[in-house]
Amino acid sequence: xxxxxxxxxxxxxxxxxxxxxxxxxxxxxxxxxxxxxxxxxxxxxxxxxxxxxxxxxxxxxxxxxxxxxxxxxxxxxxxxxxxxxxxxxxxxxxxxxxxxxxxxxxxxxxxxxxxxxxxxxxxxxxxxxxxxxxxxxxxxxxxxxxxxxxxxxxxxxxxxxxxxxxxxxxxxxxxxxxxxxxxxxxxxxxxxxxxxxxxxxxxxxxxxxxxxxxxxxxxxxxxxxxxxxxxxxxxxxxxxxxxxxxxxxxxxxxxxxxxxxxxxxxxxxxxxxxxxxxxxxxxxxxxxxxxxxxxxxxxxxxxxxxxxxxxxxxxxxxxxxxxxxxxx
Amino acid sequence: xxxxxxxxxxxxxxxxxxxxxxxxxxxxxxxxxxxxxxxxxxxxxxxxxxxxxxxxxxxxxxxxxxxxxxxxxxxxxxxxxxxxxxxxxxxxxxxxxxxxxxxxxxxxxxxxxxxxxxxxxxxxxxxxxxxx
Numbered sequence: 001x002x003x004x005x006x007x008x009x010x011x012x013x014x015x016x017x018x019x020x021x022x023x024x025x026x027x028x029x030x031x032x033x034x035x036x037x038x039x040x041x042x043x044x045x046x047x048x049x050x051x052x053x054x055x056x057x058x059x060x061x062x063x064x065x066x067x068x069x070x071x072x073x074x075x076x077x078x079x080x081x082x083x084x085x086x087x088x089x090x091x092x093x094x095x096x097x098x099x100x101x102x103x104x105x106x107x108x109x110x111x112x113x114x115x116x117x118x119x120x121x122x123x124x125x126x127x128x129x130x131x132x133x134x135x136x137x138x139x140x141x142x143x144x145x146x147x148x149x150x151x152x153x154x155x156x157x158x159x160x161x162x163x164x165x166x167x168x169x170x171x172x173x174x175x176x177x178x179x180x181x182x183x184x185x186x187x188x189x190x191x192x193x194x195x196x197x198x199x200x201x202x203x204x205x206x207x208x209x210x211x212x213x214x215x216x217x218x219x220x221x222x223x224x225x226x227x228x229x230x231x232x233x234x235x236x237x238x239x240x241x242x243x244x245x246x247x248x249x250x251x252x253x254x255x256x257x258x259x260x261x262x263x264x265x266x267x268x269x270x271x272x273x274x275x276x277x278x279x280x281x282x283x284x285x286x287x288x289x290x291x292x293x294x295x296x297x298x299x300x301x302x303x304x305x306x307x308x309x310x311x312x313x314x315x316x317x318x319x320x321x322x323x324x325x326x327x328x
Numbered sequence: 329x330x331x332x333x334x335x336x337x338x339x340x341x342x343x344x345x346x347x348x349x350x351x352x353x354x355x356x357x358x359x360x361x362x363x364x365x366x367x368x369x370x371x372x373x374x375x376x377x378x379x380x381x382x383x384x385x386x387x388x389x390x391x392x393x394x395x396x397x398x399x400x401x402x403x404x405x406x407x408x409x410x411x412x413x414x415x416x417x418x419x420x421x422x423x424x425x426x427x428x429x430x431x432x433x434x435x436x437x438x439x440x441x442x443x444x445x446x447x448x449x450x451x452x453x454x455x456x457x458x459x460x
Contacts, residue, residue, distance in 0.1 A: 091362065094354040097426050099378070099437050103449055104400030111404055155355045165351040167377065183403050200403065202377075300403045307375035310398070313356045317429030 036234060036264050039190055044234045044264050046188045046195070049297035052177065052272065052290055053108050053184040055081040058250075060120035060128030067119060067128065074117040082109035106182035114293035121178075121288040123273075130250065130286060137281040141251055155314050165311060167304035169223050169247065173204040175240050175258055176249070176274040176288070186292065187299050195229055195236060202304040208238055216242055221254055223247060236262040253280040268294040351377075356398075357436045361427040365395055365435065369419045374402045374412045381437060383421055397423050397437040405449060415448065 037045040055078055060067075069077065085107040089096040101107040120128035133141065151160050163169040171178045177186070177199065185200040197206040208229040216226045218241075226242040240258040243249075249256065256278040263271045270292040277285040367385035381397040402410070420443040425435035439447065446453035 092359060094359055096438060097354045097357050097359050097436060099398060099400045100439060101400065103440065103447060104379075104402070105404040105408060105449065106400050155352055161351070183401060296407070300406050302376045302401070302403065304377045307373070308377060309380065309396075310351045310356060310378055313398075313428060313430075313434065314352060316432070317356050317358075320430035 034266055041192050043190070043231055044236070045190070046236060046262055046264055046270055047190055048188060049295050049299070050186045050188065050270060050292040051112055051114055051184050051295040052179045052186070052292045053111055053113050053182075054116055054121075054179055054290055055108060055113060056116045056118055056121055056290060058121045058178065058288060059130060060122065064119045064128075067123070067126070068117045069119060071117060074115065078109075078113060078115060082107070085109065101181065108181065111182050111184070112293070112295055114291045116291055118289070121290045122286060123289050124275075124287040125284070131282045131284045133251070133281060134279065134283050137251065140253065140281065144248070144251075153318070155318050158311060158315065161311065161314070163223075163247070165314075167202055167308050167311075169204075170199075170201045170304075172201045173199040173206070173224060174249065175206070175224060175227070175238075176260060176276070177272070179290075183302065185295060185299050187297060195238075198299055200299045201302050203302045218242065221245075225256075225258065232261075234263065238262070249276070251281055252276065252278045255280050262292075353398075353436055356428065357426040357434075358429045359426055363425055363427050363435055365397070365421075365423045365425070367395070367421060367423075369415055369417050369421055370394055371417060372412060372415055374406075376401050376403065381421070381423075381440070383423065393433060395423075396434045397425065397440070398434065399437045399440065410449065421448070 039045050039047075086102055086109070088100075089098070102110065105111065122128045122130065125131055148154075148160070151157070154160055154162075158166060164171070171180055172184055172186075177197075180201070183201045187198040189196045189198070193209060193211045195208045195210060197208070198204075199206065204224065206224065206227060208227045210229045210231070212230070213228065215228060220226065220242055221244040222242055223244060223246070225240040227238050227240040229236060229238045231237070238260040240260070241256075243252065243254050243256050243258075245254045256276060258274060258276055260272065260274040263273070265271045271289065272292050273287065273289040275285050275287040276282070365383060365385050367383040370382040370384050373380040373382070379399045379402045381399060383395050383397055384392050385395055386392055422441040422443070423435065423437050424439040424441075425437050428434040440449075441447055442453060
């Protein structure tokens with residue numbers, strides 16, 4: 001099986017990179033004598049094709065108390081995880097009502113995993129878990145749940161469906177940019193004044209000015225917020241505000257402030273670290289880190305909305321179920 | 329001991345993978361209506377978020393009916409060299425799946441097999457697909 005990135009090599013590479021970044025923001029360098037390539041403007045060259053496909057969960061699983069696996073443990077976990085993904089589902093079960101990920105080479109082991117020895121993406125709080133909600137956050141979560149209940153079932157109406165089902169926004173774009181099961185591919189292009197991050201799913205281009213322009217008016221709210229970038233040493237720092245509450249990243253509000261840090265730590269690695277601040281939701285900021293690994297290009301079109309027969313089919317299925325129920 | 333540490337993490341995998349799926353297949357297709365179709369490919373819509381195979385199936389009275397079969401995002405296959413011409417119209421296919429809840433001629437392609445029994449796209453089985 002042709003793989004886009006070599007899992008074996010990546011375990012070792014990610015182990016080194018992850019450990020290098022464990023003590024704080026990885027500000028380039030590290031123990032290995034890696035010389036970062038530079039653009040004509042003198043900044044680190046982050047350009048190319050990258051993937052953040054991972055088996056590492058956002059939050060540390062219950063029962064795991066350490067921040068890192070050994071390389072052997074990480075390799076074993078990835079092997080088992082790949083086997084679990086490759087298992088055939090039981091006929092006649094809801095899980096079996098799906099095309100086979102492996103048949104379309106969409107399972108993570110075939111797509112190319114950016115291996116990671118971390119037990120969770122969240123590095124702060126140190127327990128690897130999201131911080132507790134504020135009182136307001138608890139109220140907001142309850143209000144959201146109540147609103148969802150009032151709206152009916154998740155698939156009863158197009159407005160009730162998740163943004164991803166409606167091809168509006170997917171977790172790969174975020175921001176923050178978190179991987180899903182497949183197509184977790186990115187292309188970065190730099191100019192003197194801008195960085196562009198093309199996200200394969202769902203073909204969103206994050207165009208980030210680096211010229212120091214002010215943030216947009218606070219009344220402007222956008223699906224992906226509004227981003228401004230700057231260089232801090234050899235790290236690209238991107239601050240994003242102006243979110244809409246409709247995105248609600250892990251329950252976030254429109255007041256979320258996101259700071260992403262991109263540091264090239266090896267020829268095949270960008271360490272991607274982000275901090276979420278939303279005092280309306282969480283009792284403290286929280287930070288996560290995951291590697292982006294070099295992959296092959298180009299990115300392919302993911303014209304989600306145009307081909308989204310699924311959303312209409314789901315509605316047709318729900319209406320048919322309702323008709324049957326009414327006839328009983 | 330190591331295995332015990334691994335278990336909770338592994339348990340998270342399957343639900344996590346399902347959550348990552350683009351949408352609810354059991355809402356679109358009926359688990360109580362499994363179906364096997366044998367026919368020939370008319371066209372493959374190599375599109376996102378999910379691809380669709382159009383397959384002509386001869387009914388009991390010889391009348392041809394075209395079924396739409398839902399498959400996965402083609403992007404990874406494209407990376408491996410598969411094109412829309414890789415599976416030529418006229419290719420005989422056997423599809424196991426579940427029928428649409430609304431009774432239309434659509435099924436989710438749980439498994440797609442070529443006439444020689446090989447699973448489509450698996451192990452370089454598609455005609456013209458580069459060896460993997």
